[in-house]
Amino acid sequence: MNGILLDINIQGDFAHVLHLLAAQDLLAHWESGGFVVRTLADLGLAGNTPDRTIWNRCQAEGLVLFTENRNDDGPDSLERTIADSLTPDSLPVLTVSNKQRFRNDRRYALVVAERFVETILDIDDGRLLGVGRLFLPPRTVV
Amino acid sequence: MEPVIIDEYLYERGRGPELRSCRLTVNELYPSLMDYPTSDARMLELYPITQAELDTVKRYIAANAEELAKTNAAIDARIERKIAEQDTPEMRARRWWTRDRMLQFREWLGECAHRPELFLEIDDETARERRLRQYDAFREWLHRRVPTLAEVG
Numbered sequence: 044m045n046g047i048l049l050d051i052n053i054q055g056d057f058a059h060v061l062h063l064l065a066a067q068d069l070l071a072h073w074e075s076g077g078f079v080v081r082t083l084a085d086l087g088l089a090g091n092t093p094d095r096t097i098w099n100r101c102q103a104e105g106l107v108l109f110t111e112n113r114n115d116d117g118p119d120s121l122e123r124t125i126a127d128s129l130t131p132d133s134l135p136v137l138t139v140s141n142k143q144r145f146r147n148d149r150r151y152a153l154v155v156a157e158r159f160v161e162t163i164l165d166i167d168d169g170r171l172l173g174v175g176r177l178f179l180p181p182r183t184v185v
Numbered sequence: 186m187e188p189v190i191i192d193e194y195l196y197e198r199g200r201g202p203e204l205r206s207c208r209l210t211v212n213e214l215y216p217s218l219m220d221y222p223t224s225d226a227r228m229l230e231l232y233p234i235t236q237a238e239l240d241t242v243k244r245y246i247a248a249n250a251e252e253l254a255k256t257n258a259a260i261d262a263r264i265e266r267k268i269a270e271q272d273t274p275e276m277r278a279r280r281w282w283t284r285d286r287m288l289q290f291r292e293w294l295g296e297c298a299h300r301p302e303l304f305l306e307i308d309d310e311t312a313r314e315r316r317l318r319q320y321d322a323f324r325e326w327l328h329r330r331v332p333t334l335a336e337v338g
Contacts, residue, residue, distance in 0.1 A: 044313065051209055052208070052232075054232075056231065069287060071294050072294075075304070076312075077312045090207035113201075113215075117200055120199055160282075162280075162282075164320075165281055174276070174279075178264070178267065181268070181272060182272050183269070
């Protein structure tokens with residue numbers, strides 16, 4: 044993988060992820076990797092680009108899509124695209140389970156940030172390919 | 186599917202009602218407006234939308250409050266269900282990076298500060314190849330220091 048693509052629904056929250064990594068002294072883990080961080084605009088994609096186009100572009104460019112998951116499963120939705128296009132080598136989609144809690148519950152947010160960097164390193168290591176979608180955090184946090 | 190136009194700012198193309206300009210769906214904005222009320226100024230900082238689009242979404246939510254409350258409760262339940270489905274022993278075994286290893290990695294990064302060769306790309310090596318070389322070097326270091334943590338499943 045080369046880095047991540049921030050979906051429009053998460054773009055405004057990514058600075059908070061980096062801030063939380065810095066607060067846990069984990070920023071070096073992210074920065075040492077030299078991962079690129081891209082937006083749709085960086086890729087020359089319009090703001091209303093369909094999920095399917097974005098997923099395909101991510102696979103082609105080695106980018107992990109960082110997004111939310113609150114949408115219906117229409118023919119070109121992310122869910123359908125993953126279901127009909129996934130291969131064993133596909134990069135996963137990284138999904139924040141509860142963005143509101145991430146914004147409003149610092150303890151939860153710290154867990155999300157820590158799992159974010161761990162998950163990116165595992166994806167980069169080839170250990171989490173072909174799984175479709177990965178939730179952050181991967182387990183329910185009480 | 187062909188988009189079904191709802192109004193000047195919203196349409197439906199199989200993802201639920203969404204803004205025509207930027208992929209954001211009503212259901213993505215719903216929690217910020219209903220569960221954790223967020224000021225307009227903050228919403229406009231967080232999302233690439235205009236005040237007119239935000240006002241439209243608020244009106245849509247007000248006009249479809251009961252249906253959207255049910256939909257969003259179902260979405261939250263679906264997410265919890267999918268997290269539980271994914272939290273299997275097989276998936277846990279695939280993950281290698283843990284807090285303990287991250288802490289060790291931070292120490293290793295500190296110790297390697299005086300070894301720039303680990304962080305420079307060699308000839309036409311890609312950034313990823315360089316990272317994999319770093320991970321290998323880290324695992325060797327970890328194996329000497331805490332062998333149980335260095336194991337790769």
